[in-house]
Amino acid sequence: MAAIIFVAAALAVAAMLLWGIGSAVARVVGIILLIDGLGGIALHSSALAGTHYVTEAAIGLGLWLAGHWLYAIKHRLWRSHLALVIWRLPGLSLLAPIPTR
Helix, strand or coil: CCCHHHHHHHHHCCCCCCCCHHHHHHHHHHHHHHHHHHHHHHHHHCCCCCCCCHHHHHHHHHHHHHHHHHHHHHHCCCCCCHHHHHCCCHHCCCCCCCCCC
């Protein structure tokens, strides 16, 4: 019983942290990963480099978009014009938490 209460409390704290600072952290970490991944692709674009940099850039873009999505839910507006333009794309506009038009 104590373990269930501990897990529930840990999930509650994680949810509060995610709601409080999650959008900023996701945007910052996402842009760092995106820049690092794109830089790695530009510097090491050989056949031996593998897909590590492409994966890193994709995860970075996903985190950046997730941070803007969470910000839009919290504040009912888009944090940047670039995020609004990206969330207007045909596939992503269906997932946008607020109107993009």
